[in-house]
Amino acid sequence: xxxxxxxxxxxxxxxxxxxxxxxxxxxxxxxxxxxxxxxxxxxxxxxxxxxxxxxxxxxxxxxxxxxxxxxxxxxxxxxxxxxxxxxxxxxxxxxxxxxxxxxxxxxxxxxxxxxxxxxxxxxxxxxxxxxxxxxxxxxxxxxxxxxxxxxxxxxxxxxxxxxxxxxxxxxxxxxxxxxxxxxxxxxxxxxxxxxxxxxxxxxxxxxxxxxxxxxxxxxxxxxxxxxxxxxxxxxxxxxxxxxxxxxxxxxxxxxxxxxxxxxxxxxxxxxxxxxxxxxxxxxxxxxxxxxxxxxxxxxxxxxxxxxxxxxxxxxxxxxxxxxxxxxxxxxxxxxxxxxxxxxxxxxxxxxxxxxxxxxxxxxxxxxxxxxxxxxxxxxxxxxxxxxxxxxxxxxxxxxxxxxxxxxxxxxxxxxxxxxxxxxxxxxxxxxxxxxxxxxxxxxxxxxxxxxxxxxxxxxxxxxxxxxxxxxxxxxxxxxxxxxxxxxxxxxxxxxxxxxxxxxxxxxxxxxxxxxxxxxxxxxxxxxxxxxxxxxxxxxxxxxxxxxxxxxxxxxxxxxxxxxxxxxxxxxxxxxxxxxxxxxxxxxxxxxxxxxxxxxxxxxxxxxxxxxxxxxxxxxxxxxxxxxxxxxxxxxxxxxxxxxxxxxxxxxxxxxxxxxxxxxxxxxxxxxxxxxxxxxxxx
Numbered sequence: 018x019x020x021x022x023x024x025x026x027x028x029x030x031x032x033x034x035x036x037x038x039x040x041x042x043x044x045x046x047x048x049x050x051x052x053x054x055x056x057x058x059x060x061x062x063x064x065x066x067x068x069x070x071x072x073x074x075x076x077x078x079x080x081x082x083x084x085x086x087x088x089x090x091x092x093x094x095x096x097x098x099x100x101x102x103x104x105x106x107x108x109x110x111x112x113x114x115x116x117x118x119x120x121x122x123x124x125x126x127x128x129x130x131x132x133x134x135x136x137x138x139x140x141x142x143x144x145x146x147x148x149x150x151x152x153x154x155x156x157x158x159x160x161x162x163x164x165x166x167x168x169x170x171x172x173x174x175x176x177x178x179x180x181x182x183x184x185x186x187x188x189x190x191x192x193x194x195x196x197x198x199x200x201x202x203x204x205x206x207x208x209x210x211x212x213x214x215x216x217x218x219x220x221x222x223x224x225x226x227x228x229x230x231x232x233x234x235x236x237x238x239x240x241x242x243x244x245x246x247x248x249x250x251x252x253x254x255x256x257x258x259x260x261x262x263x264x265x266x267x268x269x270x271x272x273x274x275x276x277x278x279x280x281x282x283x284x285x286x287x288x289x290x291x292x293x294x295x296x297x298x299x300x301x302x303x304x305x306x307x308x309x310x311x312x313x314x315x316x317x318x319x320x321x322x323x324x325x326x327x328x329x330x331x332x333x334x335x336x337x338x339x340x341x342x343x344x345x346x347x348x349x350x351x352x353x354x355x356x357x358x359x360x361x362x363x364x365x366x367x368x369x370x371x372x373x374x375x376x377x378x379x380x381x382x383x384x385x386x387x388x389x390x391x392x393x394x395x396x397x398x399x400x401x402x403x404x405x406x407x408x409x410x411x412x413x414x415x416x417x418x419x420x421x422x423x424x425x426x427x428x429x430x431x432x433x434x435x436x437x438x439x440x441x442x443x444x445x446x447x448x449x450x451x452x453x454x455x456x457x458x459x460x461x462x463x464x465x466x467x468x469x470x471x472x473x474x475x476x477x478x479x480x481x482x483x484x485x486x487x488x489x490x491x492x493x494x495x496x497x498x499x500x501x502x503x504x505x506x507x508x509x510x511x512x513x514x515x516x517x518x519x520x521x522x523x524x525x526x527x528x529x530x531x532x533x534x535x536x537x538x539x540x541x542x543x544x545x546x547x548x549x550x551x552x553x554x555x556x557x558x559x560x561x562x563x564x565x566x567x568x569x570x571x572x573x574x575x576x577x578x579x580x581x582x583x584x585x586x587x588x589x590x591x592x593x594x595x596x597x598x599x600x601x602x603x604x605x606x607x608x609x610x611x612x613x614x615x616x617x618x619x620x621x622x623x624x625x626x627x628x629x630x631x632x633x634x635x636x637x638x639x640x641x642x643x644x645x646x647x648x649x650x651x652x653x654x655x656x657x658x659x660x661x662x663x664x665x666x667x668x669x670x671x672x673x674x675x676x677x678x679x680x681x682x683x684x685x686x687x688x689x690x691x692x693x694x695x696x697x698x699x
Contacts, residue, residue, distance in 0.1 A: 062620040063631070064527065068520035072527065072641070073622040075517070078104060079644055081627055090687035094671040097640055098647035105649070110352035112654035115667065116645050120515045121496040125361055127382060131375055132361075143450055144375045148364060155360035156462045160332050163188075163463070164245070167328055173317045175286065181324050187470045190331040191216035192324055193261075193308065194286075198480045200503035201296055205555035208480045209296040214265055214304040218330060220349055221660040222262035231255065233348040240340035241329055249322045257319050264307035268661045269594045271300055272547065286312070295481055335359055350654035367469035368456070369492035370449045373439070376494050377511065378446075389521075390444065393514055394437045396521050397536075400528055401435055401507070404537055407608050412544075415699045422565040426544060429553040433543055434506040438514075439493035498535050500542035503555035507539045518645060524620040526634070529609040530641035537605035538598075545600040546573045575696035576600055579677075583669045586652055588659050595665040602674045604698055606642075610680055613638050635684040639675070646671050 063069075080086070082100035089096045107114040108122070131145055132152040167184065171177040178193070185192035193215045201209035217225075218237075224230035238251035286309050299305050312320070333341040337356070345351045354362070365372045376382065383389040412418075412426055442448040456472050459465045487504045491497075494512035501508070509532070513519070518531040529537075542548045549569065552558040561569065576599050580592035592599070618634025622641065626632050632640065646667040655666060665673065675681045677695045 063623045064522070064524045064620045066520075066522035068516060068522050069524070069527065069622045072517055072520075072523075073624050075104070076622070076637075076640060076644055077625045079647075080624065080640060086627065089685050090682070090691040092668070092672060093639070093675055093681075093685075094643055094646065094668040097643040098668075101644055101647035102649055105647070107649035110354050111649075112350050112352075112651035113648060113658075114650075115648040116518065117496050117513070120513065120518070123515070124376065124494055124496065124512060125358065125365070127379065128365065128372055128376060129357075129361055131379060132364075142375065142378050142446070144371050144378065144446065147450075147453070148368070148371060148375055151364060151368075151458065151465070152360055154458065154462055154465065155363065157336055157359070159461060160463055163332075163467075164325075164329075167325055170321075170324070172320050172324060175312075178286075178312065178320070185324070185327060185331075186474065187467060188328055188331040190324075190327040192327045194305070198477050200485045200555060201298065202503060202551075202555075202557050205503040206485050207296065208483065208485055209298050210481065211298050211300065212305065213300045214271075214308075215261065217262055217265070218258060218327075219262070220657045222265050223660060224348075225259045225262040230348055231259075233344055234258075237340050237344040238326060241326055244340075245325075245329060247322060247325055249318055253316075253319045254323050254326055257315060257323050260311055261308075264304055264311065266301035266304045268663065269591070270303075272594065272597065272663060350651050350657065363466050367466055367473065368453065369495070370443050371453055373443065373492045373494035373512070374446060374449050377444070387444075390438055390511065393511065393521055397437045397509055397514065397519075397532070398435060400525070400533060401437075401509075401536055401540070403612055404533070404540055404608055405430065405433070407612055408537075408540060408604075411604075411607065411611070411699045417568045418565050419562045422560070422562050425552075425560045429505065429543055430540075432505060432553045433540065434487075434504065436489045436491075436506065436508045438509075438511045439491070440488050443493050498532075498539050500539040500548070501555075502542070502548055502551045505543065505551070505553055505555050507536065509536055509539075524622070525616050526613040526618045526620075526638050527622050527641060529613050530638050531645050533609045533612075534605055534642055534645065537608045538601045541601040541604035541608070542597065545597040545604075547597045569698075572696065572698050573600065576603065579694070579696050580665060580669065580673055583665070583673065585659060585666050585669065586656055588656050590659065590665050590669050594661075595663060598664045599670070599673060600698060602670050603677050603696070606674045606678055607699070609642075610638070610678060614680070633684075635680070639681060639684060643671050 079097060079100040082103050083096055083098075085092065085095045085099045087096075105114075105119070111118065132149045170181055170184070172181055182192055182194060182196070184190070186195060195213045195215060197211050197213070198208055199211050201207040218234055219225060219230050235251060235255050238254055241247060242249070242251050286305055330341070334345070334353075337353070342353055345353070377390065378386075380386065385392070408430055409427055412423065412430065415423065418426070438444065442452075456469055459468055485503075487506070489499075489501070489504075489506065489508040491499060491508045491510055492512075493510050495510045496512045496515075497510070498513055499508045500506070513535070514532060518535070519528060523531070549561065550557055550559070552560055559566075573596060577592040577596050580590050580595060580599050582592075583590040614635070618638050621634050621637050624632045624637045624640055626636075631637075648667045650666075659666070664670065676693050677697065679695075681687075682692060
């Protein structure tokens, strides 16, 4: 008899399920091991693009030529930059030379090649044709007719003085005060007239009480009086400008936006008509109040002589006038640029959108044309959005802010706008040509470039009465980046997106160490000691809870005290004047380091140490970052800059930010005795 098969027991089913679970477990373990192996492999991954190889070779030589490698933990800037200065030559006429001026000189050399080489790839473009025609006309300006007109001006009334100020704005004479148009800091939708205290012939008000500098300036004045047949007394002009220096507000006060307020009782300085039609804001009410009294007690003749002297100085800066050259070399520590650079500088200064377009249309520099522009814009925007997310996370993690203040800060960061390359119209040939349509040549080169300046002023003043368009005015090939407080906007022009700071083929850690540090610095201005005073719409407003503001102030003061302790050539850094920039540096290095660390510093650029082996990822990251802040400097010029510059010296900026970053000490295994007290914001 055949028996029916027995049903399978439940044990077999259980064994099958167990096998599947075991297989799944083994696969999971294998996947984790693969991920770990891949992550470890990524740490050792190198960028092989030509731009990376070039950067790696240069940084290898920089590090290994440095005679101060043993100062890594005490002076990291010099441990890198001592070698950099041996490799990079400083132009004779520049008192300070770093990566940004080096990039700018590269742009100027390319622009010169374009306007002189009629066979270049951009030769047929309307932009370059117009520039080449103007370049061919360029000569050293002849301004005898202008001097005669200046002599005839009447400065006996407030209106006459104001007209002299406007004339000074055309030449760059910076006479008594300057006027510009910008957003109203209390209502950023409105454009206002900003009145700013005037400049000085010497580098700092303190120099007017220094016998050496007074003597140098008096010598220049006496030459001007004799050579240009000015009637009067050079000593009287020096005495008047010394009074201007005395009443000038300090650079620290000028950095405080709350010192700006609408004009109320300044009719003897500004014409009543100007006040009646527009909001006029002074950057220093104290200066303008004192200027009002000073003008009332100054003889018209002295005022006229001072005006002529300032105008002559502005014009003679571009000429081979020996007394002016001597004064600038001895008192300002500046030498004249090569004569051949004069014409290029004028074109670049007064036609920046045209010179930018001509360079962007150069297929030798941008073989892919607009596709190259778009690729760079997309790449940088992606990096900045990653910064934004990191910054938002850093603020969220902070423990000292109340929820309301924190949410407002997060909302402001989330609404920071970004312009990469330039505004769209600046990259459109027809729009740029239309912008300069009214800029025409005149009989003489002087008349031509004066026409350019006048047209610029007309365009600026036409903004009044119209709403703030919140557009960036920065030309695409400017070598810098900016944060605008009234517009809560970052601008990153194409001009700064250049080697060694940036290359589209760089890996992320290298981009962060270069352009990333600069852009993150601008981003953090939104919440530094000045930016925290503005709301997300760019209006001055106190949105901080009292206790939060007290905490922020304490943290800000920590940086002030810390940077006051730095000395350069025996002169202390002004921690208060440089405070906003120092805070931006510190937050920026925190942001870019966090992103680079999350990416395992990979892929990285191959930088060989003194043993011939590749630097670990973190060391390569910090080395590349520091190298971008290396600088040649004139000692006396740097001492003078400490009196008025809002940025600390490069060595202080690098060393100060790194001493507040624990990861730096860990990376280089710094001994305890090299560590200092740290400041943190978030």
